[in-house]
Every structure is written in C-alpha cells, then in structure tokens.
C-alpha cells in the first residue's frame with residue numbers, strides 16, 4: 001500500500017533535496033516541494049526531483065486574482081504535479097478557475113487556515129471565530145467550487161471529512177508525540193490525523209532535521 005506520508009522538502013539546495021529524498025524514498029509516499037525549493041530551482045528542480053519516481057506535491061499556495069492564478073497553473077501544467085495548492089481565501093472564482101486550469105491528473109487543494117495560526121492570529125487578520133469555524137467554512141467553499149480537497153490541521157480534519165466524505169484532505173503540522181512544534185500552532189500526531197480522516201500527512205522538520213532522516217521516517221511510518 002502507498003504510504004500516506006509526504007516529505008516536505010524545504011531547502012533552496014537541489015543537491016540537499018535530492019540527498020534527503022534518496023534517504024527516505026522507501027518510507028514516504030510522495031515529495032512535497034514548497035516555495036523555498038521552487039523559487040530557487042524552478043521547473044528544472046521539479047523535473048530533477050521527479051526522477052526519484054515519487055508523486056510530486058507542488059505546494060505553491062497560489063493566491064491572486066482568478067486570471068493570474070489560472071495562467072500560473074497553465075504554466076505549471078507540464079510539471080504534472082499530483083497535488084497543487086491554492087489559497088481558499090482567493091475566493092470562489094479563483095478556485096473555480098484554478099481547477100479548470102489544472103491537468104486532469106492534478107488534485108487542486110485549497111489551503112484553509114495555515115497550521116501556524118491560532119484564534120488570536122485570525123483576529124489580527126480580521127477573521128472572527130476559531131480556526132475550526134474558518135476551516136469548515138472554507139472547506140464548504142472549496143467543495144462547492146469543484147476542488148479536490150483542502151489543507152487543514154489535524155484538529156479540524158474530522159469535522160471537514162464528515163462534511164465532505166469524498167474530499168482529499170492534506171494535513172501538515174503533524175508531530176510525533178513529544179516532537180518539537182516549532183512555528184506550528186495546531187499540531188496532532190500522525191496517527192491521530194490519519195484516524196481522523198487525513199488522506200495524506202505532510203511531515204518536514206521531524207524528518208529533515210533529524211540526525212537520521214531514514215530512521216525518523218520509519219519511526220513515523222510504524223505509528224500509522
């Protein structure tokens with residue numbers, strides 16, 4: 001069975017990204033390439049990482065007017081990512097056009113509330129209520145707009161899955177028990193996120209910053 005664990009590769013260095021991915025490739029189901037990697041390495045870097053034979057998740061969190069996002073996604077189509085992110089806060093028209101612009105084999109998922117934010121952070125940006133309320137609201141919008149799923153924390157995935165049983169739920173901000181949260185504010189363990197309905201789990205630093213990334217990935221895999 002394919003592992004639900006996706007490794008977040010957050011480095012601007014292609015050689016470091018390749019070395020890390022090589023070490024853990026048998027214990028992860030895919031590679032998530034983020035802004036840091038993409039800004040430094042572009043399409044060439046993605047092609048190089050795809051040579052490892054794992055699905056590529058392009059986490060660019062696109063957020064702009066509908067036309068600009070659609071054109072950006074058209075420009076990304078040759079990369080054939082398995083998963084691509086946009087921000088749900090871009091609104092219905094942007095989400096609809098994002099999905100329409102993507103290739104048929106690309107799941108377009110909407111970031112709801114970043115896992116680094118809590119209730120006071122939301123208030124700072126003019127959003128009243130809890131992250132849970134906002135995730136449920138934006139998940140309904142993403143579903144309505146025809147997206148494949150959402151990105152949310154493990155604290156909301158159960159409610160989101162209940163409201164959208166066929167959705168694809170990406171859960172970052174997962175930490176092994178006693179793992180360092182770092183800048184993540186809404187964390188759960190990988191096993192909890194999976195049993196609550198996550199489709200895939202995104203893990204970065206607990207693996208990439210470990211002395212032995214392969215062992216760290218295997219230990220997480222063993223808890224699932």
Ligand SMILES: O=c1ccn([C@@H]2O[C@H](COP(=O)(O)O)[C@@H](O)[C@H]2O)c(=O)[nH]1
Nearest residue numbers: 008034113114115172173202203204205
């Ligand atoms: O809400 C979100 C959306 C995306 N991310 C990304 O996931 C990884 C998490 O890395 P860790 O080192 O395991 O914290 C990172 O690439 C983020 O950009 C997220 O954390 N939260």
